[in-house]
Amino acid sequence: MWRGAHVAVRTHHSPPVAPARIRGSSRRVISATGAALSLGREVGDKIVIAGAPNHLADVALQQGHYERGRSLSRESLALCRELGNRRGIGQCLWFLGQVAYNLDEADAESILEEILQINRELGDRQGIAHSLMFLGNIARFAGQYKRARELHEEATAILVEDALEARSLGEFPRMGYLVMIDGEPQLAREIFTAALTIYQQRGHKEKVALSLAGLVGVTALTSYGGPAALRAARLVGVAATLYRSMNQVEEKVVQVDLQRALAAARAQLKAEEWAAAFAEGQAMATEDAIEYALAPLDQLMK
Numbered sequence: 001m002w003r004g005a006h007v008a009v010r011t012h013h014s015p016p017v018a019p020a021r022i023r024g025s026s027r028r029v030i031s032a033t034g035a036a037l038s039l040g041r042e043v044g045d046k047i048v049i050a051g052a053p054n055h056l057a058d059v060a061l062q063q064g065h066y067e068r069g070r071s072l073s074r075e076s077l078a079l080c081r082e083l084g085n086r087r088g089i090g091q092c093l094w095f096l097g098q099v100a101y102n103l104d105e106a107d108a109e110s111i112l113e114e115i116l117q118i119n120r121e122l123g124d125r126q127g128i129a130h131s132l133m134f135l136g137n138i139a140r141f142a143g144q145y146k147r148a149r150e151l152h153e154e155a156t157a158i159l160v161e162d163a164l165e166a167r168s169l170g171e172f173p174r175m176g177y178l179v180m181i182d183g184e185p186q187l188a189r190e191i192f193t194a195a196l197t198i199y200q201q202r203g204h205k206e207k208v209a210l211s212l213a214g215l216v217g218v219t220a221l222t223s224y225g226g227p228a229a230l231r232a233a234r235l236v237g238v239a240a241t242l243y244r245s246m247n248q249v250e251e252k253v254v255q256v257d258l259q260r261a262l263a264a265a266r267a268q269l270k271a272e273e274w275a276a277a278f279a280e281g282q283a284m285a286t287e288d289a290i291e292y293a294l295a296p297l298d299q300l301m302k
Helices: 026-043 046-062 066-083 086-102 108-122 125-141 145-161 165-181 185-202 205-220 225-245 252-267 271-283 286-294 297-301
Strands: none
Touching: 046 066, 046 086, 066 086, 086 108, 086 125, 108 125, 125 145, 125 165, 125 252, 145 165, 165 185, 165 205, 165 252, 185 205, 185 286, 205 225, 205 252, 205 286, 225 252, 225 271, 225 286
């Protein structure tokens, strides 16, 4: 399922996956949400009123403001429970699960299991796949790599079967991190390379950063010694600049798995060498950095 999965996905324009996300800058999301909330109150649309705090929670979580995101999602959750809105309840729990997951809280898995049950009741296959992916992430950070891969493969099978190209490709970078720490850096590089190429073409900066950071880890795990460590340091600088430009924190897979992979690379360079290479990466244009990241690893020795 894993090998070649990134080329097996068929082209298809799928509807947004719950929980719905307003695309664009944080300011645009906040502005659009405020306008929707005002109109909802004006016409008495309780569903819109209930959903508005959750959109703001999405922004808060992307920026790393987990407690604010939790507070907003709980506000939405109370209103959705009052309305008996099962889909809305699932969306609120989704964000609460993300908070628990990012803060390493014990109830993250039980929240995701509840979301999975709601999605099964609703027949929401995209939601089922999302839930399975997140449960896979929880398993992987608990060191349960076999279970993590099984959950990711089950989720990917649903997405590919339903021809949900945009969503399935969205999960491939996370698969790359999983196989990377599970001892298959070459397969991880294939996944990250495919994802990075596609997301650069689509202008999806968040996934470009996620995929680029993955290639950093793969580079750090090679046997090319100092040259690989220098490339990794430069690419860390590029990824850091991308995340800062989006006013977003790195995903947990980047924070944990990448740092694990980088440990050996850091050990091969003096602190000043790492800092200089990092600064070079920060100064790179994104397109140049991507070309540099995708260059064959054996070129490091030339």
